[in-house]
Amino acid sequence: MAALDQVQIRKVxxxxxxxxxxxxxxxxxxxxxxCALLGHNGAGKTTLLxxxxxxxxxxxxxxxxxxxxxxxxxxxxxxxxxxxxxTSLCYGELTARENLALTAGLYDLAASASAIDAMLDRVGxxxxxxxxxxxxxxxxxxxRLALARALxxxxxxxxLDEPFTGLDRDGALALGQQLGELRDAGAIVVVVTHxxxxxxxxxxxxxxxxxxxxxxxxxxxxxxxxxxxxxxRHAN
Amino acid sequence: xxxLAIPVFAVLAAILIAVAIYxxxxxxxxxxxxxxxxRLNGSSLFFSQKIFYFHVPYAIWQFLAVGxxxxxxxxxxxxxxxxxxxxxxxxxxxxxxxxxxxxITGSIWGKAAWGVWWNWEPRLTMSLLLWLVLVGYxxxxxxxxxxxxxxxxxxxxxxxxxxxxxxxxVGQDSHPASGKDGVVFTLGEGMRGAFLCAxxxxxxxxxALVLSRLASTRAERELRELRERGLDLGVLQ
Amino acid sequence: MAILRHVALVAWKDLRIELRSREIVYTxxxxxALLVVIYAFAFPVDPRAARASVPGMLWxxxxxxxxxxxxxxxxxxxxxxxxxxxxxSPVPRLSVFLGKAxxxxxxxxxxxxIVAPLLALFLDMPLFAHPGxxxxxxxLGSVGISVIGSVFAATLLxxxxxxxxxxxxxxxxxxPLFVAGTKTTAALLAExxxxxxxxxxxxxxxxxDAAFLVLSIWLFESLVIE
Numbered sequence: 001m002a003a004l005d006q007v008q009i010r011k012v013x014x015x016x017x018x019x020x021x022x023x024x025x026x027x028x029x030x031x032x033x034x035c036a037l038l039g040h041n042g043a044g045k046t047t048l049l050x051x052x053x054x055x056x057x058x059x060x061x062x063x064x065x066x067x068x069x070x071x072x073x074x075x076x077x078x079x080x081x082x083x084x085x086x087t088s089l090c091y092g093e094l095t096a097r098e099n100l101a102l103t104a105g106l107y108d109l110a111a112s113a114s115a116i117d118a119m120l121d122r123v124g125x126x127x128x129x130x131x132x133x134x135x136x137x138x139x140x141x142x143x144r145l146a147l148a149r150a151l152x153x154x155x156x157x158x159x160l161d162e163p164f165t166g167l168d169r170d171g172a173l174a175l176g177q178q179l180g181e182l183r184d185a186g187a188i189v190v191v192v193t194h195x196x197x198x199x200x201x202x203x204x205x206x207x208x209x210x211x212x213x214x215x216x217x218x219x220x221x222x223x224x225x226x227x228x229x230x231x232x233r234h235a236n
Numbered sequence: 237x238x239x240l241a242i243p244v245f246a247v248l249a250a251i252l253i254a255v256a257i258y259x260x261x262x263x264x265x266x267x268x269x270x271x272x273x274x275r276l277n278g279s280s281l282f283f284s285q286k287i288f289y290f291h292v293p294y295a296i297w298q299f300l301a302v303g304x305x306x307x308x309x310x311x312x313x314x315x316x317x318x319x320x321x322x323x324x325x326x327x328x329x330x331x332x333x334x335x336x337x338x339x340i341t342g343s344i345w346g347k348a349a350w351g352v353w354w355n356w357e358p359r360l361t362m363s364l365l366l367w368l369v370l371v372g373y374x375x376x377x378x379x380x381x382x383x384x385x386x387x388x389x390x391x392x393x394x395x396x397x398x399x400x401x402x403x404x405x406v407g408q409d410s411h412p413a414s415g416k417d418g419v420v421f422t423l424g425e426g427m428r429g430a431f432l433c434a435x436x437x438x439x440x441x442x443x444a445l446v447l448s449r450l451a452s453t454r455a456e457r458e459l460r461e462l463r464e465r466g467l468d469l470g471v472l473q
Numbered sequence: 474m475a476i477l478r479h480v481a482l483v484a485w486k487d488l489r490i491e492l493r494s495r496e497i498v499y500t501x502x503x504x505x506a507l508l509v510v511i512y513a514f515a516f517p518v519d520p521r522a523a524r525a526s527v528p529g530m531l532w533x534x535x536x537x538x539x540x541x542x543x544x545x546x547x548x549x550x551x552x553x554x555x556x557x558x559x560x561x562s563p564v565p566r567l568s569v570f571l572g573k574a575x576x577x578x579x580x581x582x583x584x585x586x587i588v589a590p591l592l593a594l595f596l597d598m599p600l601f602a603h604p605g606x607x608x609x610x611x612x613l614g615s616v617g618i619s620v621i622g623s624v625f626a627a628t629l630l631x632x633x634x635x636x637x638x639x640x641x642x643x644x645x646x647x648x649p650l651f652v653a654g655t656k657t658t659a660a661l662l663a664e665x666x667x668x669x670x671x672x673x674x675x676x677x678x679x680x681x682d683a684a685f686l687v688l689s690i691w692l693f694e695s696l697v698i699e
Contacts, residue, residue: 015318016382016699018457020464055560056699059316065495087554087560093490105482106562108475149558185497211467313695369645381633383699390628390643390696394621397688399680401649451569 002067003156004080006029007052009189013060014047014212021047023212024061029205031156033219034189036203036227038181039235043209045192052190053081053159055155065157079107082155086165088146092135096125096145101135107153116152123148139166144164145179157188162197172198195230198226208234211230242451245444252437259430260289278282289430291341295332295363301331302366303443305373306396307388318457321385324392326449330371330442335367365402369395392421476571479564483572484579490549491580496546498583500539505588509595510621520597527598528658532651535587535611536644539581539618544639546577547626556630566694570623574689575589579620585611603661606671610657617650617685624689630695653678 007029014022028037029052037045050056052063053075054144065072066079071081084088090099097116104111120130123144129137134145143166150158160179164172172195180202183189193199200223208216208231216234284311305327312320342360347353354360373395464471491497512530516523533616550556557656589611593600601607630637653674661669 017385018460019382023464023468050699053561054698059317075563075565078561081561085554085557085559086558089554089558090554091486091490091549092553093493094486094547098489102482102486103558105561106479106559106564108563204602205621213468289597290643301581313692321614365645365648372641372645376638379634380629380638383632385698386627386699387632387638388626390625390692393692394624394685394688398646398649401677401684404677405649471572 001075002069002072003031003186004067004072005056005156005186006064006066006067007157008064008066009048009052009061010064012051012058012063013057013063014044014051015059015079020212021121021189022051022058025209025212025214027207027214029157029188029190029215031186031188032183033205034183034203035148035193035205036199036209037190037192037207037209037229038194038231039209042159043235044212044213047207047212048209049161049190049192049229051141053079054085055093080156082150082153083161084117084150084158084163085161086132086163088142088149090134090142090145090149093133094129095133096120096137096144096148099145099169100148103149104150109153111152119148119152120144123151140171143167147175149202153180155187158182160189160191160193162193164193164198171220176202196227197224200227207232210235242444242447245440245447249437249440249444252440255381256289256433258428259433260286287341287345289434291345292431293435294341295306295338296435297333297438297442298334298338298366300439301327301334301446302370302396302399305331305392309392309396312385313358313389318385322450324327324389325377325385326446326453328370328392329449330445332367332370332374333445334442335363335370337366338363339367361401366399369398399447400458413433476565476568479568479573479694480571483559483564483569484575486548487546487576488532489578491576497542497624500545500578500582502543502583502587504541505538505584506532506556506591508537509588509591510680511559512592513595523596524598524662525659526599526621527592527596528655530591531592531600531658532614532654534592535581535585535614535618535654536647536651538584539586539615540622540643542580542584543577543619543622543626544636546580547573547623547630550558550627551630556627566570566697570627570689570693570697572618573627574623577623578615581615581618582612585615598662600658603666603671606657606668606675607661609670610654610678613649613675613682614654615680617678618647620682620686620689621697624693624696627693631699633644647660649681650678653681 004139009025009029011024011026012022013024014020014178016041025044025048027035034155037048038185039045046098047056050188051058064079067080091102097113097120100116100119101111104116118131122125125141125144129141158179163175167175179191183202183204189227191199191203201221204221205219206222206227207214216230218230222230305324308320308324309328311317322343328460339360342363343353346355346357369391373388373391375464376391377384380387499589509530512526516526535668547556550559560566589600589607622639622643625639629639629642632638657671657674660667660674686687
């Protein structure tokens with residue numbers, strides 16, 4: 001497994017029929033950094049995330065993924081990617097353990113029952129729930145399972161699409177902290193979010209999209225007020 | 237140069253079709269030997285046989301339109317360049333129109349030759365099926381939202397691959413012979429000129445239609461890009 | 474081989490889910506049985522006339538239950554966006570396709586295995602007089618429906634008007650399949666079975682399946698990735 005340490009987004013453009021979703025976005029993502037990707041609805045954040053995750057094919061431009069040993073291409077890129085969205089990406093009819101075992105199989109990982117349990121411990125999923133179908137879980141439990149699924153494969157590129165939605169203040173803070181830890185451990189983290197409070201003080205790289213274009217980019221830590229200010233100045 | 241293409245083909249088409257119509261109605265012979273099953277069709281035969289000059293070219297060019305749409309759809313899926321999708325879409329639109337003409341003229345011919353407007357005869361059924369695939373393509377384009385181009389391209393390619401199977405499945409029919417021993421190649425002197433005129437005339441018509449659809453699509457796109465540029469610069473709201 | 478392993482993983486996942494809830498099999502089997510009852514009322518009872526209609530009835534039932542079951546199976550992948558998870562994994566998209574096509578084929582086969590005997594029973598037709606060719610043609614038909622159906626069901630997963638567009642796209646493409654199936658069944662069911670005709674249509678269906686399988690393998694990724 002070649003851990004990614006750089007993602008180079010070069011002039012990426014995306015058109016859906018007559019709609020322009022992205023117009024020539026150039027951005028560099030580095031290891032040990034958390035990028036907050038901000039913007040209004042329809043600005044292109046989710047599309048950009050889709051392109052970086054290889055689920056959306058750009059109509060122009062390209063994305064290069066680099067690891068210590070050189071460029072990583074094709075299916076191997078996806079081995080390094082973990083995703084957390086507001087949907088769980090897990091099968092409701094399967095139990096938590098089965099979902100994680102499936103994920104391990106898809107990523108060609110030999111995950112033993114104890115390794116799976118260890119991961120579920122780490123995200124704090126109640127032992128008694130682990131053999132129940134996931135559709136019986138509460139929202140909080142579903143999110144824990146989703147996080148476990150994302151982290152099981154030890155991704156070096158972690159993409160999050162509105163992960164704080166539906167979480168209460170404590171939950172959002174806890175998740176923010178976990179993301180910070182993952183960043184410090186060397187991952188490239190990209191968070192698309194509207195929740196500036198949850199991301200304030202954690203992100204060290206801010207990028208703002210407006211109508212498919214990158215209108216602001218800066219590296220540095222921001223307080224909540226600074227983020228609000230920058231957002232209002234550029235996202236409109 | 238490109239700007240002249242549409243008027244040139246349109247005028248060419250108009251001239252050739254006008255000449256063809258003249259030839260068909262005033263010059264070509266009434267073929268007495270086309271009397272089928274001993275039925276004396278009399279005056280209706282006059283009309284029904286003439287329709288051949290319109291029916292066959294439209295049918296042949298419909299196949300061309302479908303082939304073009306299939307190939308361009310494939311090019312689009314592979315390269316994702318909008319121009320291929322434009323051509324596929326324009327060609328299919330024209331194919332739908334041509335297909336409707338084929339079915340209607342075929343139906344009129346059938347009424348005169350067999351006495352019924354429709355009889356589920358294999359060739360007719362195949363044409364209807366093909367036409368339905370094309371109409372389906374148009375529906376997909378209209379209702380599938382932003383991903384319509386991708387989905388429609390898939391349908392066009394799969395539809396094109398299905399055509400040989402549809403053809404094989406209809407088997408023997410009571411349709412006038414086609415192919416090398418068929419009607420077209422054994423046309424007599426007086427009829428050949430009119431047929432050729434109509435044949436090439438309708439090809440020009442197909443090209444003119446496709447080109448003008450393409451021009452319209454491109455104009456729309458340019459307008460949209462200008463509008464986007466204006467919005468980006470803050471000049472427009 | 475890694476491909477086989479991945480295909481088996483994806484297919485087994487689907488089967489396990491279906492075995493657990495049995496939702497699709499039960500509802501589709503019920504729908505199929507309902508169709509048989511409707512046929513009994515709608516079509517003439519006299520054996521000779523019925524004999525002529527039975528092949529059509531069988532394949533109409535397979536067509537409807539097959540495409541609805543297919544739609545429902547893919548709907549599952551929509552519920553928690555799990556199709557995205559599959560496409561996001563390092564498993565080649567080809568394997569995802571083959572896995573889904575395999576599990577859908579088994580699903581359609583399972584439902585056909587319920588509908589065909591029901592039809593034979595209620596309409597008193599010797600449908601299984603020559604079980605070999607019949608099972609083969611139903612098998613090939615199931616494969617065809619599943620292969621083409623999986624491509625478009627996956628493509629349409631996130632598309633507007635998906636429910637209506639899937640039949641619009643699928644039925645015209647499947648016509649040769651249904652004709653081949655009907656003609657084979659008719660040839661087998663005839664007073665004097667026409668084995669030549671039956672094998673001709675079985676071969677036709679085999680080539681049809683092969684052609685579309687190759688096309689689907691080639692184009693699946695292009696169609697499904699936005």
